[in-house]
Amino acid sequence: MRPSGRELNEMRLVSIETGVMKHAEGSCLIKMGETHVLCSATIEDKAPPFLKNTGLGWVTAEYGMLxxxxxxxxxxEAAAGKQSGRTQEIQRLIGRALRAGVDRSALGERQIVIDCDVLQADGGTRCASITGGWVALRLAMNKLLKTGAIVSDPMIDxxxxxxxxxxxxxxxxxxxxxxxxxAGTDGNFILTGKGRLIEVQMSAEGATFSRDEMxxxxxxxxxxxxxxxxxxxAALG
Amino acid sequence: MRPSGRELNEMRLVSIETGVMKHAEGSCLIKMGETHVLCSATIEDKAPPFLKNTGLGWVTAEYGMLxxxxxxxxxxEAAAGKQSGRTQEIQRLIGRALRAGVDRSALGERQIVIDCDVLQADGGTRCASITGGWVALRLAMNKLLKTGAIVSDPMIDxxxxxxxxxxxxxxxxxxxxxxxxxAGTDGNFILTGKGRLIEVQMSAEGATFSRDEMxxxxxxxxxxxxxxxxxxxAALG
Amino acid sequence: MRPSGRELNEMRLVSIETGVMKHAEGSCLIKMGETHVLCSATIEDKAPPFLKNTGLGWVTAEYGMLxxxxxxxxxxEAAAGKQSGRTQEIQRLIGRALRAGVDRSALGERQIVIDCDVLQADGGTRCASITGGWVALRLAMNKLLKTGAIVSDPMIDxxxxxxxxxxxxxxxxxxxxxxxxxAGTDGNFILTGKGRLIEVQMSAEGATFSRDEMxxxxxxxxxxxxxxxxxxxAALG
Amino acid sequence: MRPSGRELNEMRLVSIETGVMKHAEGSCLIKMGETHVLCSATIEDKAPPFLKNTGLGWVTAEYGMLxxxxxxxxxxEAAAGKQSGRTQEIQRLIGRALRAGVDRSALGERQIVIDCDVLQADGGTRCASITGGWVALRLAMNKLLKTGAIVSDPMIDxxxxxxxxxxxxxxxxxxxxxxxxxAGTDGNFILTGKGRLIEVQMSAEGATFSRDEMxxxxxxxxxxxxxxxxxxxAALG
Amino acid sequence: MRPSGRELNEMRLVSIETGVMKHAEGSCLIKMGETHVLCSATIEDKAPPFLKNTGLGWVTAEYGMLxxxxxxxxxxEAAAGKQSGRTQEIQRLIGRALRAGVDRSALGERQIVIDCDVLQADGGTRCASITGGWVALRLAMNKLLKTGAIVSDPMIDxxxxxxxxxxxxxxxxxxxxxxxxxAGTDGNFILTGKGRLIEVQMSAEGATFSRDEMxxxxxxxxxxxxxxxxxxxAALG
Amino acid sequence: MRPSGRELNEMRLVSIETGVMKHAEGSCLIKMGETHVLCSATIEDKAPPFLKNTGLGWVTAEYGMLxxxxxxxxxxEAAAGKQSGRTQEIQRLIGRALRAGVDRSALGERQIVIDCDVLQADGGTRCASITGGWVALRLAMNKLLKTGAIVSDPMIDxxxxxxxxxxxxxxxxxxxxxxxxxAGTDGNFILTGKGRLIEVQMSAEGATFSRDEMxxxxxxxxxxxxxxxxxxxAALG
Structure with a gap:
């Protein structure tokens, strides 16, 4: 029996509201039950220095929690004077996951920064950040396509x-x-729209697990x- | 003529929604036009060390901006590794202002931390933080009174x-x-419900001002x- | 009755000695009673990057205390690894105040850095820093005028x-x-030679104040x- | 064809030499081909504060690279003034993996710190650190058992x-x-002696992967x- | 021929003025020609933690430069966020040198902090800091002796x-x-009043030196x- | 009688093994008894900015300890977020010492970085670092000479x-x-192959010393x- 009374394979209610931040090139508020994350996309005209003259763009992410x-x-964290190891690990994960869905050559030498800020947390904030971050990224790409800054859609899936x-x-x-x-064992799975795997992170502390469970x-x-x-x-209409 | 078309003495639309953060002891989302600040209050059982055995409590604030x-x-700021001088100046101001409305003896040796996080900015974020932060503080005090943790209301005004x-x-x-x-000159005025002054900060960069203007x-x-x-x-009902 | 026996409107003894630092382009030691601040001005040939190609100069200040x-x-603070919020707030104030007395266009694209270091403190160090810092700035401007680096005096008042x-x-x-x-309420007033206001900072912690007191x-x-x-x-002769 | 000429399922030469650090309670130098990692174990008499009065011990790890x-x-990293996100992510992984093989109750309220320092790198340093770190940990546990500090072996597998x-x-x-x-996709697998899974981390940047490949x-x-x-x-004899 | 016209074995004019800082337990302003250092001594009631229950006191120093x-x-340095390696090296030297002249057992479990702040520099600031710092230390010891906090003089020489x-x-x-x-080679010599050596630091960058020169x-x-x-x-009267 | 039983003028066993780091342009493992230091040399194509257009090269060093x-x-130190004053003092010393043996004009505008990492410490790590660092530097210079990048040997002694x-x-x-x-007094002496002095650092804490002892x-x-x-x-063959 789960604390919430859900079935073993039942997800929480998901809602994604777009256009919630006036200044951002793309934004949404994603709610996975009581976990609420505000995601925004910022388009920057330059790619990071290591991509200079490669014709490739970059997508990166930052993560925070009120x-x-x-x-x-x-x-x-700003008062502590640094981002925790956990925060850095999460934002690296978000960036890596989103880049797996982007053709960086079609994006060209520019950078899109996805900010994921957790307004309320009830588990699964990094997953919600990836799912919501993708929506913000999609909206920013739409803007680039609309203005003609890019001509072919860099979003693969x-x-x-x-x-x-x-x-x-x-x-x-x-x-x-x-x-x-x-939980004795838990992890995150990141997949594409076609169901291919991008990232699998399963971790046990104390209780190990079998291949059948995997x-x-x-x-x-x-x-x-x-x-x-x-x-x-549905959110993108 | 003001850019927004407002009269010289006309404020922006103000809205204050309470109870927006599930975990906080008090919270509100204050909107001053397009400036949106999420305010929460956290009750801590201990006062800061410098108040030990004084019988006095403390109210402090932290400020951030997405x-x-x-x-x-x-x-x-967490990525930069420090809070800017501006951030520190603002959060010191918020804490100082709110303390001016609190009887710290009635609060007893505990601390209330007000977090003010700007979700969207369009000028006046520190004023909105103070006005909204006071509501979150009021709600946290109500909770302390309701549970009997304190018996007389520490809120003066x-x-x-x-x-x-x-x-x-x-x-x-x-x-x-x-x-x-x-603006050549601008500043912030913090007042009590009875109209007494708590803080006056007027500053000119370049264009000085007269006592009549003051x-x-x-x-x-x-x-x-x-x-x-x-x-x-109205927000507190 | 004041602790020092002074009248309510009586200032402490003020003394300003110029030319006390061999290497600086302008310097003075200002004493307001037992508060002693060493002020120096350094002329830098470049303005900060944000002023590039604007034709405008900059005046900034740093503050420290032995x-x-x-x-x-x-x-x-160097051992603590950072300047406190108080220090940053003060040095921003000093810089802002001094800039209000300078025509940055006449200064041209250069920067003058005012260092104010408190050798001995007895209240009012930020006010002494501004008053003494202005003298150091005036002396540095004199040097620029004398060498012909600038032709019209940037000092407005x-x-x-x-x-x-x-x-x-x-x-x-x-x-x-x-x-x-x-003090229940105290603050700083920054004025020009003609008596116009540059900055007003009045702050009450606990005891609020009325407009009459203001x-x-x-x-x-x-x-x-x-x-x-x-x-x-008098100090400038 | 692999660059090294190895078969697809062929590992590099592995060597583990124990007792290489005079001062440590356990140590080894593990070589996975040209990847060389020096691992040491330090026994500390106290557990971290969050375990006070729980009867449980802790195993943690730090990672560095010359x-x-x-x-x-x-x-x-010491000159840069901080550990990179990558370093923090790796050392959290090492600690988590080793704790999965330890009965922290049998260890009692003490901490063992595993230091993994890469002397030479040629891929797979985090895996070598875990495999070698386990040997250093085993040796330190042997020492605790020998002196009678603990009576039942905390090492599960x-x-x-x-x-x-x-x-x-x-x-x-x-x-x-x-x-x-x-590699388009790569990851790390951490297993016990009995072949159960502790951690699975597969990550694709660009090229996604199928369940068959998984x-x-x-x-x-x-x-x-x-x-x-x-x-x-073999190394432990 | 020296730039100043001095003889090879001729020192600059030395002046030491005591009692220049109102709040300190001992202070002086030492001038070695155009090098001016303000030195103060602060008595702290506790020794550093590593001396707890040893009966020994400590003397330490900090160094700064306007x-x-x-x-x-x-x-x-406070703005840079850290003390340079040079600063740390100098303040360690000052502390070590002064401790060589103190019987830490007679001092008892307290600490004296010597602050040496260079107001004006023209070479030899670390030597001036040691010579002036000793005077500030002597004055603080006099104060401890006078109040009876210590009974036998800890100053050896x-x-x-x-x-x-x-x-x-x-x-x-x-x-x-x-x-x-x-200079091709230069260094510092720290001696006692009786002419015994405390520290010798000779260093050549490029041009080495012989034992005869030494x-x-x-x-x-x-x-x-x-x-x-x-x-x-003479300064102590 | 020395703890190790050595004669007063007897050194520990010295061994220097070269070529121990696959990637470095020069490397050695030096052992002075139980003190083991891994030294590597890295050739960088650019000199530091302050040497731009001078035709001179630079040799610098970094020091660490497992x-x-x-x-x-x-x-x-990477976890502490900074190098200690001791570390900085040592690495400045190593760099200064090695530069005294190099004709920086013959080296040309490039930099050689010597990394000295202490794997095991038993006193004298800074001396071992200098002696071993010189061997790594010599090997890197040999490589530059062999490839014709430089034509005359910059190593003076x-x-x-x-x-x-x-x-x-x-x-x-x-x-x-x-x-x-x-030891009451101890220090380090750095000399050239011809026996000339580069650096003398003798320091007494408590017990001073005479010129005869010097x-x-x-x-x-x-x-x-x-x-x-x-x-x-011998090590260089």
Whole structure:
């Protein structure tokens, strides 16, 4: 029995609202149940220095969390004077995942920065950031296409992410915080719209897992990602 | 003529929505036109070390801005590795202003941390933070009173803040970004519900100002603060 | 009764000695009673990057305090690894105040850096820094005029600063440390030689103040600033 | 055809030499071909504060790389003033992997710190660090058992890690730098002596992968980890 | 011929003025020609943690330089966010030198912090800091003796420092900046009042030196230190 | 009697193994008894900016120590976020010493970086770093000569360093950790192959020393350096 009463393979309610930030080239507020992430895309005219004269563009991401997004207040990273290892790991993951869905040659020598800021957290913030970040990126690309800055669409396919894990001995889909903090094994799966794998991160602390369990989680992940891709499509109209 | 077409003494639309953050002891989203600030209050059981055994509590504030709250993207302070001088100046101001409305003896040896995070900026973010931060603080105090953790209300009076300035040679109330960035003189006035002054910060860069102008701005500030106090009351129901 | 026995509107003894630093383009040691600040001006051939090709110059300031300038030793900011929020707030104030007295177009694309280092502190260090910093700036401008590097004098007017406050229920001028640390309300007023206002910063922590008190403090500030401008003139001979 | 001429499922030569650091409670130099990592274990009498009075111990890891371990010199992280996101991500992984093989209750309230320093790098440094770090940890545990500080062995099982990936369209085992830098997909698999999974990290940048490929890589990983466990046993005698 | 016209073995004019900082437990302004250093001593009731329950005290030093103490402005270390390697090296030297003249057992478990701040620099600032720092330390010890906090004098002997070097092929005493910046070999000698050696630091960049030259410099150093000790005595009256 | 049983003027066993790092342009592992330092040389095509258009090259050094090189674990400097004052002082010393043996004009506008990383420490790590660093530098220069990048050899003479001190009242050569941590006076002498002095650093904490002792230590240093130069020659074949 899951704390939320959900079925083992049942996801939380997903909602994606676009156009929520006046200044950004693309933006959305994604809600996976009580996890709320504000995602924005910023187009920069230059690619990073290491891409100079390669004709390739770049997509990168930054991740943050409001101090009181969580049940007890977290110290503000700007006040602490650095981003935690966890934050850096997450933002590297978001950037890597989104780049897997982009033809950087079609983008040309420019950079798109995706900012994912967690307003409220209840587990799965990095997955929500990837799924919502993709929508913001898509909107920014639309803008570039509309103005003629680029001529062929650099977006290869949808990118969506979902968490899976083993909670109380059972495989579950889309863990919330109550499950996440108690799971023996959990991880994130990032897939394309066609169901191909971009990234698999399964991790056990204490309780190891078998290949059979790994396979069951992959089945869940495929179904979950498909649902998220459908939500992305619906949000973009 | 103001860029927004407003009268010289006309404020922007104010809206304050409470209870927007699930985990916080008090929260609101304040909108002053296109300036949107998310404010939360966190109750901590201990006062800062310098108050140990004094019987006094503390109210402090932290301020942040999402990278794409502004027209062009700002570097994330957590990534830069420090809070800017501007950020520190603002959060010191918010804390100081809110403390002026609190009886720290009635609060007892605990601390309330007000987080003000700007989701979207269009001028006047520090004033909005103070006005909204006061609402979050009020809600947290209500919670302490309700649970019996404190018995007499530490809130002495409302605290509200408004910006005034001299734009295109004319005194104006509640500057938006277009005015703020072009004003010869501008500043912030923080007042109580009874109209007493907590803080006056008028600053000219280049164009100095006279005592007559100072007096005119004080008149505007009194009217503006009164309107904000009314909005606070309406939001709290 | 003030701790020092001074009248309510009586300033401390002011002395300004010029030419005290061999290497600087302008320098002075200003003493406001027991508050001693060493001020120097450095001329740099380039303006900051944001002014490139604008024809405008810049005046900026840095502020520091020797660890044992105060009654108990303060940690050295260089050892702490950063300037405190207070330091940054003060040096931004000094720079802003001095720029209000300068025609940056007449200065041309160069920068003058004013360093204000407190050798001994007894309240009012930021006001002394502004008043003394202006003298160092004036001397550096004289040097530029003398060498022909600039042809018209960029100095528009004197700039002087004085603190005022409400101590033991009475309005007082030029607070020393004993008053400053106990005052319910205090602030700084920066004025030009002609008595126009550049900056007003009044702040109450706990005890709020009325418009009548605000007006009384403005009266004091005008008198105090006039006395400081006279001292600047005397020092420059 | 692999750059090294190895078969697709052929690992590099593995050697593990123990007792190489005079001062450490456990140490080894592990070589995976031209990748050389020096691993040491330090026993600390206290567990980290968050474990106080839980009866549980902790195993943590730190990772570093000599500036000239690589083909072109890397900036020393101590000189740069911080550990990179990559370094933090790796050391978190090493610690998490090793803890999965430890009964922290049997260890009691003490901490073992594993330092993994790469003397020479040719791909796969994080896997070598885990495999070698386990040996250093085992030796330190032996010392605790020998002195009677602990009575039951906290080591549950071996922990070993190996990289797999898709290079030039073919699945390969134990990538060296030439393969790693060109692979479309690669990742790390951490397994126990009994072949259960601790962590799976597969990542594609650009070229996504199928479930069939995922399965083939898992087969390689099981074989590779078994070989590394055998090398650990041989080194420990 | 030296740039200043001095004889090879001629020191600059030395002056030491005591009691120049109102708040410090001991202070002086030492001038070695155009090099001016403000030295203060702060008594702290506790020794550093590593001396707890040893009965021993500690003397430490910090060193700083005003940005415009030098011919061209140096970046403020507090703004740069750290003390340079040079600064740290100097302050470690000052502390070590002064401790060599103190019986830390007679001092008891307290710490004296010597702050040496260079107001104006013309070579030899670290030597001036040691010689002046000793005077500030002596005054602070006098205060401890006078109040009865300590009963036997911890000061074993005078400590004074002087620079020597090889300039234009000739051995010279007490180098000023013009010599220092051009010398092939130079260094610092720290001696006691009885002429025993505390520290010798001779360094050649490019031009090496012989034992005969080393001996000649030691002769100069003995004479120079004796003159400085006489100046210390005169200043203390 | 020395803890190791060595004669007063007896050095530890010295071994220098070259070519130990695959990627470096020059490398060696130097062992002075139980002190082991890995030294590498990296050739960079550009000199530092301050040498632009001077025709001169540069040699610089960085120093590090593995956390468990010592008896108790030291905090990793990269994790602490900065290099300690001690580390900076040592690496400045190494660079200065090596430059004294190089004709920077013959080197041309390029830089050689010497990295010295202590794998195991038992006293005298800075001396071992200099002696071993010189060998790595020599090898890198050989490579430049071989490829014709430079035509005349920039290496003027050998550079070697040895520690001497006063332990238990007796002058001793090449202190190990047991002696170093207990010595009243100790220091480092850096000499050329011809026996000329590059740097002398003698320091007493508590126990001062006489000129006779200074002379005795210089005698030891000359003999010790000669032995190290012989070892350098043997290692280079």
């Amino acid at each position: 101090p009181r997004a969580t049940n007890s207040r977290n110290r503000r 949808h990118v969506a992410a979902v968490s899976c894990g083993i909670y109380a001995g059972q495989t579950v889909l889309d863990l919330d915080y109550a499950e996440d903090s108690a 396979n069951a989680l992959l089945d869940y992940a495929e179904a979950g990602a498909a649902a998220l891709v459908a939500a992305q499509k | 990278p794409r709250a502004t027209n062009s993207r700002n570097r994330r 409302h605290v509200a803040a408004v910006s005034c300035g001299i734009y295109a040679g004319q005194t104006v109330l509640d500057l938006d970004y277009a005015e703020d960035s072009a 007096n005119a701005l004080l008149d505007y500030a009194e009217a503006g603060a009164a309107a904000l106090v009314a909005a606070q009351k | 660890p044992r300038a105060t009654n108990s030793r303060n940690r050295r 004197h700039v002087a600063a004085v603190s005022c406050g409400i101590y033991a229920g009475q309005t007082v001028l030029d607070l020393d440390y004993a008053e400053d640390s106990a 007006n009384a403090l403005l009266d004091y500030a005008e008198a105090g600033a006039a006395a400081l401008v006279a001292a600047q003139k | 500036p000239r371990a690589t083909n072109s010199r890397n900036r020393r 071996h922990v070993a890690a190996v990289s797999c990936g898709i290079y030039a369209g073919q699945t390969v085992l134990d990538l060296d730098y030439a393969e790693d830098s060109a 399965n083939a890589l898992l087969d390689y990983a099981e074989a590779g980890a078994a070989a590394l466990v055998a090398a650990q046993k | 940005p415009r103490a030098t011919n061209s402005r140096n970046r403020r 005078h400590v004074a420092a002087v620079s020597c070097g090889i300039y234009a092929g000739q051995t010279v005493l007490d180098l000023d900046y013009a010599e220092d910046s051009a 001996n000649a410099l030691l002769d100069y150093a003995e004479a120079g230190a004796a003159a400085l000790v006489a100046a210390q005595k | 956390p468990r090189a010592t008896n108790s674990r030291n905090r990793r 050998h550079v070697a360093a040895v520690s001497c001190g006063i332990y238990a009242g007796q002058t001793v050569l090449d202190l190990d950790y047991a002696e170093d941590s207990a 002379n005795a230590l210089l005698d030891y240093a000359e003999a010790g350096a000669a032995a190290l130069v012989a070892a350098q020659k």
